[in-house]
Amino acid sequence: MKVLIVGGGGREHALAWAVAKSPKLTKLYAAPGNAGIAACAECLDIGAEDLDGICAAVKDLGIEFVIVGPEAPLVAGLADRIDAMGIPVFGPSAAAAEIEGSKGMMKDLLAKYGIPTADYERFDEPDAAKEYIRIKNHPVVVKADGLAAGKGVILSHTINEAYAAVDQIMIEEAFGDAGAEIVIEEFLTGEEASFFALCDGTRAIPLAGAQDHKQVHDGDHGPNTGGMGAYTPAPVLDEAMEKRIMDEIVTPTVEGMAKEGKPYKGVLFAGLMIGEDGPKVIEFNCRFGDPECQPIMSRLKSDALEMLLAAAKGELDKIKLKWDPRAALTVVMAANGYPGKYAKGTEIRGLDDADAMDDVTVFHAGTKTDGNGRMLANGGRVLGVTALGNTVEDAQKRAYDAVDAIDWPEGFCRRDIGWRAVGR
Numbered sequence: 001m002k003v004l005i006v007g008g009g010g011r012e013h014a015l016a017w018a019v020a021k022s023p024k025l026t027k028l029y030a031a032p033g034n035a036g037i038a039a040c041a042e043c044l045d046i047g048a049e050d051l052d053g054i055c056a057a058v059k060d061l062g063i064e065f066v067i068v069g070p071e072a073p074l075v076a077g078l079a080d081r082i083d084a085m086g087i088p089v090f091g092p093s094a095a096a097a098e099i100e101g102s103k104g105m106m107k108d109l110l111a112k113y114g115i116p117t118a119d120y121e122r123f124d125e126p127d128a129a130k131e132y133i134r135i136k137n138h139p140v141v142v143k144a145d146g147l148a149a150g151k152g153v154i155l156s157h158t159i160n161e162a163y164a165a166v167d168q169i170m171i172e173e174a175f176g177d178a179g180a181e182i183v184i185e186e187f188l189t190g191e192e193a194s195f196f197a198l199c200d201g202t203r204a205i206p207l208a209g210a211q212d213h214k215q216v217h218d219g220d221h222g223p224n225t226g227g228m229g230a231y232t233p234a235p236v237l238d239e240a241m242e243k244r245i246m247d248e249i250v251t252p253t254v255e256g257m258a259k260e261g262k263p264y265k266g267v268l269f270a271g272l273m274i275g276e277d278g279p280k281v282i283e284f285n286c287r288f289g290d291p292e293c294q295p296i297m298s299r300l301k302s303d304a305l306e307m308l309l310a311a312a313k314g315e316l317d318k319i320k321l322k323w324d325p326r327a328a329l330t331v332v333m334a335a336n337g338y339p340g341k342y343a344k345g346t347e348i349r350g351l352d353d354a355d356a357m358d359d360v361t362v363f364h365a366g367t368k369t370d371g372n373g374r375m376l377a378n379g380g381r382v383l384g385v386t387a388l389g390n391t392v393e394d395a396q397k398r399a400y401d402a403v404d405a406i407d408w409p410e411g412f413c414r415r416d417i418g419w420r421a422v423g424r
């Protein structure tokens with residue numbers, strides 16, 4: 001089978017690496033891919049958001065299955081276009097991707113089907129929003145409705161902070177059109193975790209739980225990033241909690257989406273708050289997490305191509321997943337300055353030494369090679385150094401040993417990835 005992976009980050013490297021192991025694969029392409037993905041796929045010079053370019057390549061190259069990594073092309077309708085060509089595609093339709101693309105739509109769906117989440121209200125003008133904040137008179141979270149590249153969420157501890165957040169989103173248009181509408185919701189407390197389920201339109205099966213580290217510095221300090229590291233499984237999501245998440249959140253969501261005429265296919269990524277009264281949805285994403293995908297794929301023992309294809313074709317009843325019982329942990333190495341300004345083009349050495357270590361895989365997120373075969377940084381988040389271990393603590397030690405084998409003075413990482421699980 002000829003397969004195309006859309007995207008060029010660490011998540012897509014992990015998907016490509018996993019799919020490349022399938023005996024069913026004859027040829028793997030990536031659009032646009034990166035220098036790490038190039039080791040297992042032919043990289044096409046087509047951007048992940050160039051829908052016309054991707055559809056033309058699918059036709060010209062005789063691609064038989066498309067796997068979409070990032071949310072933007074899904075929200076823009078890439079899966080609908082591939083589907084219309086009669087080719088299976090992993091990832092939801094534009095209508096179903098709204099679960100991530102519109103926070104208001106997502107919250108209305110949860111309310112309609114009784115799925116636990118923070119209390120909320122939607123607004124399309126600032127005065128009514130401020131009146132709601134004044135009456136509520138407790139900490140709230142103000143969210144731009146649309147896609148804002150992981151930003152667009154402002155946690156407000158006081159009324160004045162919440163007013164300022166409304167102004168920032170609706171009047172100063174800090175997130176552009178994404179903030180034309182907003183959601184204001186109750187501030188949840190508890191432990192955050194991510195849960196991933198595969199969906200085929202009518203059914204869902206659990207994949208894995210994981211925990212991410214969004215802030216840039218150790219101890220969860222500093223500005224938010226796309227994610228500085230992750231591990232799986234997450235001890236807070238034990239078997240009993242996983243069952244509750246499937247019964248109370250994932251299954252009703254998939255059934256609700258089908259009833260709404262927007263059957264959900266692909267991976268459902270639930271960002272959860274695990275509080276005293278159980279799991280509540282913070283957000284849904286219509287794609288794998290990055291970096292959560294890297295440790296999850298490292299633990300998958302089943303054929304990844306078969307698994308993703310079964311979800312795309314509505315055949316999840318035909319597969320049973322096998323997992324490595326060990327834990328996996330990914331440390332993200334980023335360019336100095338990230339998530340603010342950073343330099344591109346600095347040289348990274350020692351990658352082969354790190355990759356050669358037992359149970360270590362270095363996934364590339366933002367890399368390219370120069371004409372002399374040197375590996376260069378080409379983004380903010382650059383590498384996802386991933387290791388398996390008998391415990392999260394063991395995986396953490398192995399991952400940092402591999403980090404220490406990499407010679408990249410212009411890069412940095414957090415030193416405490418996995419602290420919640422290790423400290424438990």
Ligand code: AMP
Nearest residue numbers: 118141150153185186187188271282283
């Ligand atoms: P989101 O982009 O929706 O994932 O929000 C970013 C981060 O804001 C989440 O990972 C949470 O840490 C935090 N957050 C969002 N909504 C809430 C909420 N209702 N209560 C507490 N924290 C929240």
Ligand code: GLY
Nearest residue numbers: 226227289290291
């Ligand atoms: N790591 C969080 C995300 O992919 O949204």
